[in-house]
Amino acid sequence: QQQVKQSPQSLIVQKGGISIINCAYENTAFDYFPWYQQFPGKGPALLIAIRPDVSEKKEGRFTISFNKSAKQFSLHIMDSQPGDSATYFCAANSQGAQKLVFGQGTRLTINP
């Protein structure tokens, strides 16, 4: 019940296209959903996060869509660029648990 399932494991998108990564969770106590971006040789860095009181959050080309009833959330990258090529991790947390549960990661490659 503590798992966060992420798909796909790898994704190749053409430059200018839309990249979509999906995550699903079971624990209804989760109430904070961040996405982390990791470049080779670097640690993960927070990209964008959402609380379940909203269904969507947008920051520049990055959007989180959240479906509370389906217990799913997704990351959309609009106008994908080669510089977006990285591994993306979704995560979930609840205030009571005080620790992040991570998905397996998605390696995104944007072809020029």
Next chain:
Amino acid sequence: ETGVTQTPRHLVMGMTNKKSLKCEQHLGHNAMYWYKQSAKKPLELMFVYSLEERVENNSVPSRFSPECPNSSHLFLHLHTLQPEDSALYLCASSQDFAGGYNEQFFGPGTRLTVL
């Protein structure tokens, strides 16, 4: 130095060696974390320290021994490791561990290979 730094960046050790990983955070945070990152697996939380006190120990084998001498430094002492312990070990810090959602800031990791 800024953010979270880790040394060494790469480490190769035999199963009988003893080595230590070092993490230092320059952010004034009160909580520090050790994670294990293996290929195609979720990040695994190993240990959490809050105000230099261990508050989380996720059933990690005793061959991994953490130490937090102050709020800026975190060590992971390694001894008699197994080849399956080969992974990227990430250190992170956050403002606090309790009381809301605290962004975790990660270091670049130590790539460990156990022969």
